[in-house]
Amino acid sequence: METSHQIYQSLRCQKCERRLKNPLELKCKHVICRDCLETVLRNHRTNARCPSCNRPLSDYQIENYTYLQPNHYISRLLSTFTDVNQCETCNQFTTVKQCSQCSSDQCDACYDKHIETHNQIKKQSNKISNFSKEENEILESMKSYLNEKEFEDFIQTARDYLENAIIKEDRTIISNEKNGSTTNNEKNLIWLEPGIYDWSKHQKLTEYDIINNKPERVQQLLRLDFIPRPYQIRMARTGLKKENSVICLQTGAGKTFIAGMVAKFLYILSFQKLNNTSASATSSNAIRRFKAVFLVPIKALVAQQCAAFRKVFIDQPDSILKSIDNQAGERFKDLYQQFDIFFSTVQKFVNFIEAKHADLTKFDLIIIDECHHCYDNHPINSLMRQYHRLKLSNCHVPQIIALTASIGTNEKNAFYRLVHLCANLDCL
Structure with missing residues (x-):
């Protein structure tokens, strides 16, 4: 009699090692996910083999x-054991529960620790002790009108606003010349947002203005909060020419800033085109605002990468940059109209695409962090499959900038694996 472990393994795709999804049967009678088979056929072409028995695929x-078929024994097992999948923390294939906050699958041993991680992030985000007593009272009064995630975002927005605001008038001491006494005269604090930068008056740019200039001049041209290093400008060259690229640099070398410089350059170009064609109704209809999405593997990196981009988009970042939360869903179409650059986990964005909340053809740039995972049934590869289908249909597809610190592999077929990775990312 089969043990529960053996039964669970029969529900596991031998290619992606996750629960079978839309399973297809090979001639050798082994079963594989549809997307995994598509990847095998596309990457290996005439050398495609079954991942279970290594037999060549003739078709x-x-x-x-x-x-x-519904009466196939694996189909019946899949409909019976609906809670069996790979734990996204320990990678064990067993019974799992779905996290209500990030929708990841967690086994019983990892679930509590995973939830505790979310709670720690929330506590840190909801901490409002940096505000004054009056500000705390205002923030607390908003709790009854907002859900938990919306309140968390509201706190972060308030903190960012106060940190970036300008104090126009401060407390001053006025001397009374008649009696020689001094009086404290506390004037009202007036908080002003930074002025709106007029991009129509900004210098017209080409990619060569960025590539061939000194870092200090690049900082001025792109209006950055930092001086880029020469190697960062070199690594941005392909992206500035509107070509797909893989950027491989060690951790801490500023890959996010490189992607940010490309995004800022494309943003400026689109803004200037909009200004130039605003007088003509026909041409302005053909041009829309620049749209981009920055995809990360885990939720904790969403806020981190969004914060890094604030050093690139120093002019009104709150109206340009937007982190996507779990509650976005159908609201994403409205958010798309309001903001220009979005930050999300890969899985969440793929879900939005599949649910028709987002349209891949309406984005100009996709930045993919940790791109070395773009294999088999990983969410990054699922996204790129849709990208390739659109490209084959002659539809508009966004530019791809892929980031990684470890593109290499210790496997014997390392070169072919690297080529397949670049092919998956359309960066050959």
């Missing part, structure tokens, strides 16, 4: 493979 058209 290279995925349309010729059939889905499992």
Whole structure:
């Protein structure tokens, strides 16, 4: 009699090592996810083999493979054991629970620790002790009108606003010349937002203005909060020419800033085109605002990368940059109209695409962090499959900038694996 472990393993795809999704049956009777088979056929072409028994696949058209019938024993097992999948923390294939906050699958042993991580992040985000007593009272009064995530975002927005505000008038001491006494005269503090920068008066740019200039001049041209290093400008060259690229640099070398410089350059170009064509109704309809999305593997990195981009977009970042929360869903279409650059986990953005909340063809740039995971059934590869389908249909596809610190591999076929990675990311 089969043990529960053996039963669970029969529900596992041998390619992506996760729960079978839209399983197809091969001629050798082994079962594989549809997306995994598509990847195998595309990457290995005439050398495609079954990932379970290593037999060559004689048919290279995925349309010729059939889905499992409902009465197939694996189909029945999948419908019975609906809570079996790979834990996203320890990678064990067992019974899992879905996290209500990030929708990740967690086994019983990892679930509590995973929830505690979320709670710690919340406590840190909701901490309002930096505000004055009056400010705390205002913030607390908002709790009854907002849900937990919206209140968390409201706190962060308030903190960013206060940190970046300008004090126009401060407390002064006025001397009374008649009696020689001094009086404290506390004037009202007036908080002003930074002025709106007029991009129509900004110097017209080409990629060569960035590539061929000194770092100090690049800082002025792109209006950055930092002076880029020469190697960062070199690494941005391909992206500035509106070509897909993989940026591989060690941790701490500023890959996010490189991607940010490319995004800022494209943003400026689109803004100037909009200003130039605003007088003509016909041409302005054909041009829209620049739209980009920065994709990260885990939720904790969303706020981190958004904060880094604030050093790139120093002019009105709150109206340009937007972190996507779990409650966005159908609201994303409205958010798309309000903001220009979004920060999200890969899985969440893929879910938005599949649910038709977001349209890949309406983005100009996609930045993918930790891109070395773009294999098999990983969410990054799922996104890129949709990208390739659109490209084959002659639809508009966004520019890709992929970031990683470890593109290499110790496997014997390292070169072919690298080529397949670049092919998956359309960066060859």
